[in-house]
Amino acid sequence: MQSLPQRRNRIVISLTLAALITGVIAAVLWAILAAATTVSDSGSSRIDILHLLRMTSIQAGLTTLISLLVGTALAWALNRLRFPGRNMLIGIFSAAIVTPGMVVAFGMLSIWGRSGWINQASLAMFNVSIGNPAFGLSGILLAHVILDGAFAARILLARLDSIPQERLKTGQSLNLSPWTRFIILDWQAMRGTLPGLAAIIFLLAFTSFPIVLLLGGGPANQTLEVAIYAAVRQDFDLRGAVLLALTQIGVCSIIIFSAAALPAVPSSLGPSSTKSWRDRAWALGLAWIVLGLATLGFVLPLASVLVDGLAAGLINLLSTVSFWHASATSLIVGSISALLTLTFTLALSLGRSASASQQLRIVLGLPAYAYLAVPAVVLSLGGFLLVRSMGIAPGAAAPYVVVFANALLALPFAVATLGPPLDTIARSRGKLIRSLGLSSWQQFKLIEYPLLGRDVGVVLALSFCFSLGDLGVIALFGTQDFTTLPLLMFRALGAYRSDDAAAIAAILLIGTIAAFEALPRLFERLAHARR
Amino acid sequence: MLVVDRLTFAYRDQATPYQFSFDAKPGEITAISGPSGSGKSTLLDLLAGFLSPVSGTIATNGTNIVRLPPEQRPVSLLLQTESLFEHLTAARNVALGLSPKTPRTETKVAVDAALNEVGLSGFGARLAAGLSGGQKQRVALARTLLRARPVLLLDEPFSALDDGTRGQVRSLVVRLTSFHCWHTILVSHHIDDINAVAHRHYRLDNQKLALV
Ligand SMILES: Nc1ncnc2c1ncn2[C@@H]1O[C@H](COP(=O)(O)OP(=O)(O)O)[C@@H](O)[C@H]1O
Ligand SMILES: [Mg+2]
Numbered sequence: 025m026q027s028l029p030q031r032r033n034r035i036v037i038s039l040t041l042a043a044l045i046t047g048v049i050a051a052v053l054w055a056i057l058a059a060a061t062t063v064s065d066s067g068s069s070r071i072d073i074l075h076l077l078r079m080t081s082i083q084a085g086l087t088t089l090i091s092l093l094v095g096t097a098l099a100w101a102l103n104r105l106r107f108p109g110r111n112m113l114i115g116i117f118s119a120a121i122v123t124p125g126m127v128v129a130f131g132m133l134s135i136w137g138r139s140g141w142i143n144q145a146s147l148a149m150f151n152v153s154i155g156n157p158a159f160g161l162s163g164i165l166l167a168h169v170i171l172d173g174a175f176a177a178r179i180l181l182a183r184l185d186s187i188p189q190e191r192l193k194t195g196q197s198l199n200l201s202p203w204t205r206f207i208i209l210d211w212q213a214m215r216g217t218l219p220g221l222a223a224i225i226f227l228l229a230f231t232s233f234p235i236v237l238l239l240g241g242g243p244a245n246q247t248l249e250v251a252i253y254a255a256v257r258q259d260f261d262l263r264g265a266v267l268l269a270l271t272q273i274g275v276c277s278i279i280i281f282s283a284a285a286l287p288a289v290p291s292s293l294g295p296s297s298t299k300s301w302r303d304r305a306w307a308l309g310l311a312w313i314v315l316g317l318a319t320l321g322f323v324l325p326l327a328s329v330l331v332d333g334l335a336a337g338l339i340n341l342l343s344t345v346s347f348w349h350a351s352a353t354s355l356i357v358g359s360i361s362a363l364l365t366l367t368f369t370l371a372l373s374l375g376r377s378a379s380a381s382q383q384l385r386i387v388l389g390l391p392a393y394a395y396l397a398v399p400a401v402v403l404s405l406g407g408f409l410l411v412r413s414m415g416i417a418p419g420a421a422a423p424y425v426v427v428f429a430n431a432l433l434a435l436p437f438a439v440a441t442l443g444p445p446l447d448t449i450a451r452s453r454g455k456l457i458r459s460l461g462l463s464s465w466q467q468f469k470l471i472e473y474p475l476l477g478r479d480v481g482v483v484l485a486l487s488f489c490f491s492l493g494d495l496g497v498i499a500l501f502g503t504q505d506f507t508t509l510p511l512l513m514f515r516a517l518g519a520y521r522s523d524d525a526a527a528i529a530a531i532l533l534i535g536t537i538a539a540f541e542a543l544p545r546l547f548e549r550l551a552h553a554r555r
Numbered sequence: 556m557l558v559v560d561r562l563t564f565a566y567r568d569q570a571t572p573y574q575f576s577f578d579a580k581p582g583e584i585t586a587i588s589g590p591s592g593s594g595k596s597t598l599l600d601l602l603a604g605f606l607s608p609v610s611g612t613i614a615t616n617g618t619n620i621v622r623l624p625p626e627q628r629p630v631s632l633l634l635q636t637e638s639l640f641e642h643l644t645a646a647r648n649v650a651l652g653l654s655p656k657t658p659r660t661e662t663k664v665a666v667d668a669a670l671n672e673v674g675l676s677g678f679g680a681r682l683a684a685g686l687s688g689g690q691k692q693r694v695a696l697a698r699t700l701l702r703a704r705p706v707l708l709l710d711e712p713f714s715a716l717d718d719g720t721r722g723q724v725r726s727l728v729v730r731l732t733s734f735h736c737w738h739t740i741l742v743s744h745h746i747d748d749i750n751a752v753a754h755r756h757y758r759l760d761n762q763k764l765a766l767v
Contacts, residue, residue: 026625027605456638459603460651460702461626470651474642 027455031378031464038375038388041368045391045432049398052406053273059409060266071251071264073271080230080247083161087168087229088222094169095176095221098318100210101311102177103184104303114181117322119540120174121437122486123533124493125167125234126510130529131325132158132167132239134332141328163239168232172225174322179221179289183213192301202307223283227276231399233496234510238517248272249401253499256405266409269402276397289440326533333530337523347528350512357427357508358491364431365487366480369438374468377446392439394432400496403429408500422501426508429497434487441482446472477551481544488543489536556580557706557738562611562621564601572609573597573762579755581705581736584729586749588742588767589759595742598759599708602740604628615705615738628706631699635711638695639683645670645694646679652701669697673727689720696727700735707732707739713748725752 102114135141136158146154157163187209195209233249240246246254248268255265303311341347368391376388398406407429411421449472457467473480495510502511513528557579565572573594579585589595600606602613604625613621615629632638639648649666657665670676673693683691692712699707709728713721729752732739743749749756756767 026607027600030624452637453640455603455605455625455632456634456640458605458625459628459630459632460698462651463655466651466655470643470647471640 026380027458028378028380028450029454029458029462029464029467031374031467033464034371034375034378035384036375038372039384041371041375042388042391045368045394048428049394051410052398052403055410055413056266056269056273056402056406058413059262060270071255071261071268073267076246076248076251076268077271077275079245083164083168083236083245083247084226084229086165087172088226090165090169091172091176091225092218092222094173094318095180096214097314098173098177099180099184099214100206101314101318102181103210104301104308104311105315106300113319114178115541116537117174118178119537120171120178120322122489122493122536122540123171123326124489124495124510124536125171125232126238126493126495126513127329127529127533127536128167128170128325129163129235129238130513130525131327131329132163132170134328134526135325136163136166141324159239159241161245163241164232164236164245167235167239168229170322170325172228173318176221176225177318179217180214183217184210187213196301202304205301217289220283220289223279224289227279227283230279231272231276233399233401233499234514237495237499237514248275249399249496252401252405253496256408256500265405269405272402273398276399280393280397329526329529329533332526333528333533337521337525337527338530341524341527346507346512350507350509351531353506354492354508354510357423357430358488361427361430361434361491362484362488364427365434365438366483368431368435369442369483373439373443373446374472376443377450389439389443392436394435400429400433400494401500403432404497404500418501419503419506422503422506426494426497426501426506427491430491430494431487433494433497434483434490437486438483441486442476442479445476445479449475474551478544478548480551481547484547485540485543488539492535492539493532556614556616557740558612558614559602560612560614562601562608562613564597564606564608566597571762575601575611575764577757577764577766579706579738579740581738582733583754584732584739584741584752586741586743586753586756587759587764588744588746588749588756591744593759594762595744595759596710598764599632599710599740599742602628602706602708603630603632629704630706630708631702631704633692633695633699633707633709633712636688636691636715639686639691641682641684643683644679645675645681645683645686645690648683648694649679649698649701652698665701666697669700670694672700672731673697674723687720688715688717689724692716692724693727696724696731700731703735705736705738707737709739709741709743711743712741713743714745721748728752 098117102110102117133140136156137143138156138158140158143154143156146152157166191209195205200208230247231249232247233253236245236247236250237253240250243251243254248271252265252268252272255261255268372388372391376385379385379388404425407421407425408418411418411425453471457471462470492508493510494508495514498508498511499514502508507515509528509532513525513532516522516524516528559575559577562575563572575598577585587595587598597606601608604623608621611621612619620628639645640651646663646666649669650662652669653662653665666679667676670679673696675690675693675697678686678690678694683694686694712728713724716724725748728739728741731737741749741753757764758767
């Protein structure tokens with residue numbers, strides 16, 4: 025297409041970057057493979073890979089199924105209901121994508137745990153104990169569904185919002201029943217997104233680390249990620265870890281390659297504007313019930329984190345040096361990885377939107393998937409083996425590996441956020457841009473940046489929050505001198521200092537939500553000021 | 556003179572290729588009409604350089620421009636809608652017609668003069684999104700003034716306008732064309748527009764142009 029502005033520099037830069045990222049991933053894989061063949065067989069490994077695969081698949085499959093059901097119901101309810109605070113509530117559900125798994129796991133314990141709110145209430149009112157559903161498979165599923173159900177709801181809500189006004193008017197004039205409307209309008213709108221969404225949720229659950237680490241309660245309910253961590257840190261079974269990592273990469277790659285054939289899932293993190301629809305009373309009642317339950321399920325654990333954290337240990341925590349040290353580390357790591365993710369995303373997406381050739385577009389799309397194929401703990405393990413084989417002390421390399429790995433972590437979501445709108449600009453305004461002979465810089469400064477300011481903020485927020493909440497990468501690399509807040513929290517839990525852990529969880533939660541809400545707005549403002 | 560000679564082009568899987576031949580004089584409006592889907596926009600895309608012909612020539616004042624990329628062609632473009640960047644001010648949109656190296660003060664003077672010439676002085680600071688359809692087209696014409704290219708391509712420029720504004724923009728195009736000696740190619744399927752402004756009228760049918 026010659027109506028695309030010719031941007032050879034953009035394409036060259038993004039190809040170079042794609043090659044660089046691929047090179048690093050290849051080096052990491054090579055380090056893992058090399059370790060698999062050279063690490064001496066120090067006794068027999070106790071790891072049962074088949075069992076792990078089966079358990080992880082069951083867990084991820086159930087998570088996917090339940091999350092899609094919950095997400096569909098919640099999206100439907102949000103689409104039908106109008107009430108003050110609706111935008112804020114949707115904003116909170118949207119934040120599920122960045123809410124640290126550790127925080128949710130901790131909230132789960134204080135709501136659903138043995139001494140949690142629900143068990144206490146049940147004991148007080150009926151003298152019946154509900155046991156401890158926060159632990160084991162049920163706990164993992166609950167925590168995953170809280171996050172992934174809300175994530176699914178946000179994406180599906182955007183699909184419902186996109187139903188054309190005319191179609192709704194026609195439906196309304198035919199006086200469709202709620203069920204008929206769902207089948208012929210809503211389901212049609214959501215159907216295309218479901219397979220891709222299912223693949224994403226399955227991957228997220230399959231590679232879940234902090235939730236499974238905290239709630240799994242032992243080998244019966246491990247994911248491969250947790251098993252790798254346990255093999256390295258607890259059993260010093262490097263060979264086992266490497267075999268697990270290879271299995272993990274294999275399974276993830278299969279899922280990604282099959283998902284690549286599915287329709288893309290738009291990231292949908294903007295505000296929701298739904299056209300109104302007059303519904304039957306029973307349907308509205310049902311919508312209110314669904315919304316109420318979902319809100320309780322999602323908000324209660326997080327609220328309990330805030331209550332527990334801000335009440336008990338905060339003052340005490342604020343007076344420890346290690347807390348301030350870890351906070352500074354987390355802020356620096358988060359900010360640098362956010363900038364790195366933005367740079368990667370812009371370079372890749374600008375190059376991609378300037379490419380007319382389909383093959384080139386595929387090549388430039390691949391690095392975004394790199395992290396999904398090589399998840400946090402595996403990437404971290406590979407980085408660990410790689411720097412060790414280069415003769416560098418892992419402690420010295422830790423900050424670089426953690427920043428780079430965290431930047432890659434957010435890349436798939438970041439590219440899904442900035443890529444499509446950049447493509448749209450290139451396609452819809454390409455002729456005008458090209459015939460005016462605008463330079464690449466003019467195109468970016470005058471057109472792309474002002475239109476995408478908010479998305480730039482979303483990318484920064486996603487990456488900052490992912491990195492702020494990350495445990496998977498830091499768990500293998502962290503040292504006494506190089507500790508982030510999640511690692512500090514994990515250590516506090518391990519040492520039964522649960523007041524400290526609660527306070528850190530509350531701070532992480534406030535930090536992620538604040539960044540996630542503030543950064544997109546800030547950048548929308550900044551971009552507009554440049555008009 | 557703009558002379559297009561046996562300009563040949565076919566989309567993939569198209570049985571009979573287009574073959575365009577026509578000429579246009581400076582200071583005149585040359586209209587192209589034809590049913591929807593007959594290839595009018597395709598012709599403009601060829602002239603603007605967004606599509607590459609299989610063979611044939613496009614000559615302005617004796618120079619063949621058929622190998623030039625769009626940004627180097629002596630051509631300005633005005634589309635039915637979307638001629639402006641809605642998020643920029645009118646003045647910014649107009650200034651895009653100048654080289655970015657033009658000094659600030661010079662740009663301001665030129666932009667003000669151009670906006671004045673299309674009857675929009677004082678509108679410079681307004682966001683394009685807030686302008687009416689007719690005002691948008693006039694801002695786009697002001698930008699064309701600064702670009703000072705001898706060929707102006709108009710693709711259905713009046714179809715989104717209501718009757719009153721239509722007349723205004725139409726007579727503005729006539730005035731600018733003759734004053735600046737542009738070769739204006741007007742694509743339209745409204746016979747009223749064509750009768751009102753065109754000096755010459757070609758009809759596009761069966762992949763060929765015929766003088767009416
Ligand atoms: N990129 C394309 N690829 C294939 N066919 C196209 C393409 N663009 C337009 N066409 C076809 O070429 C014909 C002429 O289109 P167009 O020039 O837009 O017509 P007009 O502007 O006269 O309505 C139409 O049949 C259209 O479907
Ligand atoms: Mg057309």
